[in-house]
Amino acid sequence: MNIDEHLEQIIEQTIQGAVTTIPTHLEEVEQNKETLKVNDPKEFVYGLIMGMGLGIASALITTITNQIPTIEEQIKVRDMIYKKIPLIREPIYK
Numbered sequence: 001m002n003i004d005e006h007l008e009q010i011i012e013q014t015i016q017g018a019v020t021t022i023p024t025h026l027e028e029v030e031q032n033k034e035t036l037k038v039n040d041p042k043e044f045v046y047g048l049i050m051g052m053g054l055g056i057a058s059a060l061i062t063t064i065t066n067q068i069p070t071i072e073e074q075i076k077v078r079d080m081i082y083k084k085i086p087l088i089r090e091p092i093y094k
Helices: 005-022 024-030 041-065 071-082 087-091
Strands: none
Touching: 005 024, 005 041, 005 071, 005 087, 024 041, 024 087, 041 071, 041 087
16 A cells, blocks of 8 residues: 555545544534634534544654655645545535
């Protein structure tokens, strides 16, 4: 398995796991809207899940290469995550 396949697999696992937490996150954010200063809990949770995927992927690249991801690697990660947008948005906005 090359680094791209491994990265894609980690992104898939991260997004799948994060998607299962959406109902809990929505409830928590709704309950704490004032504290968090959130107008739209759904958008907040969407950003949270996207951030999880981007963060985990960047951390993996940093761990594997022992350096901060290059612009090209960041774009590759972004493109991999963006392919998962429907999987993320559907349970939030159903």
